[in-house]
Amino acid sequence: MTVLLTGGAGYIGSHTALSILNSGKEVVVLDNLSNASPEALTRVEQLTGKKAPLVVGDCANREDLEKVFSQYKIDQVVHFAGLKAVGESVAKPLMYYRNNLDATLTLLEVMQEHGCFDIVFSSSATVYGTIQEMPLKETFPLGCTNPYGWTKFMSEQILRDTGKADPRFHIVLLRYFNPVGAHESGQIGEDPSGIPNNLMPFICQVARGRLKELAVFGNDYPTKDGTGVRDFIHVMDLAEGHLAALSYAEKHAGVEVFNLGTGTGYSVLDLVHTFEKVNQIKVPYRIAPRRPGDIATCYADPSKAKEMLGWSAKRSLEDMCRDAWNWQKNNPDGYRR
Ligand code: NAD
Ligand code: UD1
Numbered sequence: 593m594t595v596l597l598t599g600g601a602g603y604i605g606s607h608t609a610l611s612i613l614n615s616g617k618e619v620v621v622l623d624n625l626s627n628a629s630p631e632a633l634t635r636v637e638q639l640t641g642k643k644a645p646l647v648v649g650d651c652a653n654r655e656d657l658e659k660v661f662s663q664y665k666i667d668q669v670v671h672f673a674g675l676k677a678v679g680e681s682v683a684k685p686l687m688y689y690r691n692n693l694d695a696t697l698t699l700l701e702v703m704q705e706h707g708c709f710d711i712v713f714s715s716s717a718t719v720y721g722t723i724q725e726m727p728l729k730e731t732f733p734l735g736c737t738n739p740y741g742w743t744k745f746m747s748e749q750i751l752r753d754t755g756k757a758d759p760r761f762h763i764v765l766l767r768y769f770n771p772v773g774a775h776e777s778g779q780i781g782e783d784p785s786g787i788p789n790n791l792m793p794f795i796c797q798v799a800r801g802r803l804k805e806l807a808v809f810g811n812d813y814p815t816k817d818g819t820g821v822r823d824f825i826h827v828m829d830l831a832e833g834h835l836a837a838l839s840y841a842e843k844h845a846g847v848e849v850f851n852l853g854t855g856t857g858y859s860v861l862d863l864v865h866t867f868e869k870v871n872q873i874k875v876p877y878r879i880a881p882r883r884p885g886d887i888a889t890c891y892a893d894p895s896k897a898k899e900m901l902g903w904s905a906k907r908s909l910e911d912m913c914r915d916a917w918n919w920q921k922n923n924p925d926g927y928r929r
Pocket of ligand 1: 598600601602603604628650671672676715717770
């Protein structure tokens with residue numbers, strides 16, 4: 593059984609590659625390396641003792657995809673490839689729609705032509721928009737607040753319509769909450785280029801002394817300490833969620849959607865203080881104004897994934913903070929792209 597991971601050299605893709613290889617399946621990666629280093633896959637190979645061949649190419653380019661499907665017998669696909677920076681998507685919407693939607697459309701066409709019908713798609717909790725009722729259930733109405741989110745919303749719709757029209761498809765849509773942390777070896781992890789936008793990588797860079805202090809965006813939200821609350825999920829739990837989704841796709845035709853979260857919300861200051869405690873390191877911070885577009889609270893109802901996929905997150909906030917710092921400490925400059 594061979595699984596193609598589009599965008600598989602990236603943060604979540606590399607951790608998932610490791611889990612899939614350890615489960616006994618083969619992996620092939622297609623990545624244009626626009627936000628990744630091939631070193632991530634070299635390390636996955638070192639950790640697993642198995643090959644994870646990388647085809648450098650674009651998922652929106654039919655020829656590149658044809659090459660992969662002709663060279664390998666692909667049984668299943670996990671579609672990670674996409675651009676993911678919310679702020680950048682507001683500034684460059686056409687680039688986001690072009691890249692993320694073309695990648696999904698071309699991939700589905702080429703899969704259909706090659707008789708491959710199992711696909712797991714990386715969606716995001718961002719498709720729930722500004723809903724305030726928590727926890728978020730898969731049945732809630734959707735709506736987005738930025739072009740990045742709309743590309744996930746539209747890709748979900750493209751996949752739903754494709755599954756409806758062609759009953760040979762087995763489609764699983766995974767809505768990730770806030771993935772953080774790294775593999776426990778400290779050999780692979782999140783490697784954002786430039787100044788990080790997201791909380792955990794920012795904290796790591798402050799702890800390391802590369803950035804002076806964390807700006808906590810708002811302490812006047814209606815939450816227990818006034819700071820934003822999120823459903824942080826360990827990236828290895830998320831990787832294992834993909835294994836469960838691939839097994840589900842093997843057996844089930846049609847389209848199904850699952851939240852991948854822990855079901856527990858922690859505040860920005862919970863994360864800062866837990867990071868300080870488990871790693872015995874100070875994270876200087878100051879309170880700053882709210883970040884435009886942020887919501888107060890966001891956490892999943894993960895019960896559907898538990899019931900239907902037999903998957904639930906196992907790792908604690910302490911594990912997430914320890915493993916994120918272990919990666920950062922071992923690799924102060926990431927993969928040195
Ligand atoms: P990432 O940027 O590390 O990985 C995405 C990978 O896709 C990168 O390696 C990049 O080089 C590649 N890529 C982008 N466009 C491509 C294209 N056209 N052809 C081939 N490769 C291409 O991001 P990640 O955090 O690993 O996220 C993986 C997926 O999960 C993305 O689709 C992202 O939108 C989604 N997601 C991420 C988060 C998160 O917080 N990290 C949350 C929800 C959803
Ligand atoms: C962001 C994206 C979301 C995407 C997710 C995962 C926005 C508006 N949303 O979610 O679409 O799916 O990343 O990639 O960008 N925070 C600080 N200081 C910082 C950074 C963050 O206080 O320097 C706070 C934020 O205000 C928020 C929390 O930390 O309350 C988490 O932020 P972040 O890691 O950026 O994730 P989200 O905003 O939840």
